[in-house]
Amino acid sequence: MHWLGKYHVQEYVSGIPPLALNPEPGEKVVDMCAAPGSKTTQISTLMDNIGEILANDIQRNRIRSLLSNISRLGCVNVQVFERDGRNLPEEPKFDKVLVDAPCSAEGNARKNSDLINGADIDVITKLSKLQENLLEKAFRLWKNGGTIVYSTCTFAPEENEIVVSKFxxxxxxxxxxxxxPIHPELQNGKT
Known part of the structure; x- marks a missing residue:
């Protein structure tokens, strides 16, 4: 059933950014760091496949997964770009912008024992500058009155609160x- 596109497996917490974005059918949405596509495909579903989604990622090997998931799940309103998100053209403007930024992934410590004591500060510092630049670009892509959602899977304030504060x-x-503030209602099996 998975290969037929009847469902897609993702961690509960990964479903929160698309819910916070709250895309509506007919809107223009950009997912700046989209691969492997769980959030992009969830956004497409929330939009009833109506509207436009630009799904972008910089890594070619991850774009293969993105394209596969988009196709498998029948997301016909998605265009895929391979670019550094900081270099996306600033026209047209988007109703909704998702920046699920590359991060130190401290939230995955249960799967990666190297992160049990936190990520290396040099890695965090490098990534926080990238995150700041992506969020600034998101602002330039965004239509006034729209929504920008910034998310990471890390705990480091340098990659979360400090990035948002600088923005x-x-x-x-x-x-x-x-x-x-968001208060998503997540129910087992439902978004």
Whole structure:
């Protein structure tokens, strides 16, 4: 049934960013770091396959997985790009922007014993600069009044709270930006 596109396996927490994004049918959405595609395909499902999704990733080997998942799940409203997300063209503007940023993955410590004591600070520092740049680009891709969701699978404040704080100071933002708390209702087997 999995190969027929009847379901897609992902961790519970991976389903939260698309729910926070709350895409609607007919909207334009960009997933800046999309591979392997679990969030992209969830977004497409939430949009009833109506509208446009630009799914971007920089890594060619991960794009194969992205394309496979899009095809297997019948997501006909997705276009795939292979680019550094920091270099995406700034037109057209998007109603919704997802930045599920590359991170130190401390949230995966239960699967990777090297992360039990946290990630290397040099790795965190390098990634936080990339995350800042991706979030700044997301702002330039975003239509006023739309939604940007920034997410990681790490605990490091340098990759989360500090990145968002620096973004809020980014050039004294020419468009109004508000942070909203989310309270997703996750039920077993439902999004």
């Amino acid at each position: 809020l100071d980014y050039g004294k933002l020419e468009k109004p930006v508000f942070i909203f």
